[in-house]
Amino acid sequence: MRAVSPARARARWAPRAAGTTRRSVASASSRAVAVRARTAVKTDDDADDVADDFEWYRKPSRVAIAGAWATLGAVAAFAAPSGTSGFDAELVKTIVTSPFGGVANPVFEALFNALGVVPATYACLLLPGAKGQKLPAALCVGASFALGFFAVGPYLATRAPRTTPAPRRSELGWVTRNVWESKLNAVALLGFASFLAYYGVSNLSPENVSGFIALIREQSMLACVSTCDLVVLSACMVDAIGEDMKRRNVDPSGALAYAAVPVVGPALWLVLRPSLEE
Template identity: 30%
Template sequence: MIVSSQNPVKTSQIALAMVWLTFVIYAFFLAPPDQPEITFNLIKNLSVGNWEGINPLIISLFNIMGIWPLIYCCVIFADGQGQKIPAWLFAIASFAVGAFAILPYLVWRKPNPEFSGVPNLFIRIWDSKFTAIVLMVGAIVLVFYGITQGDWRDFIYQWQNSRFIHVMSLDFCLLSVLFPALLGDDIARRGNQAPTWLWLVTLIPLFGPLLYLCVRSPLCDRA
């Protein structure tokens, strides 16, 4: 199938849909085999803070996967103001399934370079630098804890033999790569142009998007 280069939006939507489909197929059919009982107990213990005996790298990654949806919320809720699809639904789902929910939103959303009206309290909270700084501090603590206390040999073994750890790791990478897809419109909604270095910085996994959230300008009101 040939897609005209004169329709970049449609081309990007097809590409994102293919990425989503590939990720789904890989996660469910090609990733290491799942061990439901072990996975359920691991997720339960990670969720309730019963971390004794769990590799700190896995603890760190699991909690970072809770920070990623918050990072996307800081962009998606403002972007969703001009969308026909309910952005909040995808944002909430991303806390459970990560990129499996973010990718469909990116496929179905339309370009939205303006913010209409005045940001309400909910939008201002997600748009604030305070929120971004809190997320940055949390990410630094988690990464430092995982790197300094974790067992890399065990993590590699888990990555090779546990579907949950394997897919969660790939989910982290995919969320890192996808963030710039929302960057252009988010910058435009603020009435300015970001320097080239900032675009490049956002390609740094986790900390790049967090730095962008910390330094970006406020939304422009268009009442």
């Protein structure tokens, strides 16, 4: 048997060792890249797949929303007038059968109708970022047309941001794409919101104001809770507008300016906001 010299043996095994080393380095590099990618996803609040990891209770704005939801519930349970169901039913009947005829208190009538505009505005702001959330956005927003902040508040508090990558319009559901992203719908909301603002402000006589105060303090649980509901819905609007601005590559610092004018300001943003890419 012919002996193999040490030099020849090293030459024979060197390519195999080099190949093994390269594969090991490549594998280690791949694992490092994967770890860095997973870490980046977990630390980026705007990533689309962080809904399960998003810790809403660590964000002061979300804790404030949850606190507002609890406070509204406490007002409804302990502070609002009680035993007014009969009066409330007649009040709603009057508003529905004689709209804007001056039969019901015009200040409350404007406010009551605004509770139809605001949930529609929230639908326009929230549903484009509804994919993969912990709570069903369509259910929460849809229920808010009847239950207001009681329905949409938990979703506002717990939802994960959906800004990057921005969803394409073609990726949205039919209703979101054709209704909530529609400029025609936005113009209609702004028009009705502007009318309600005009109707309410133009009827701010001392008599109507005192009548409204009596409604919310003594006569109507519906009026009291509805008023507080609109206040909370409007106060929490700034967070949703800011997220929608980021989704459309607009500086979110202007969100407060739109939210500062209840009902009308957010509807104006819907008209002016850039459309999502197809």
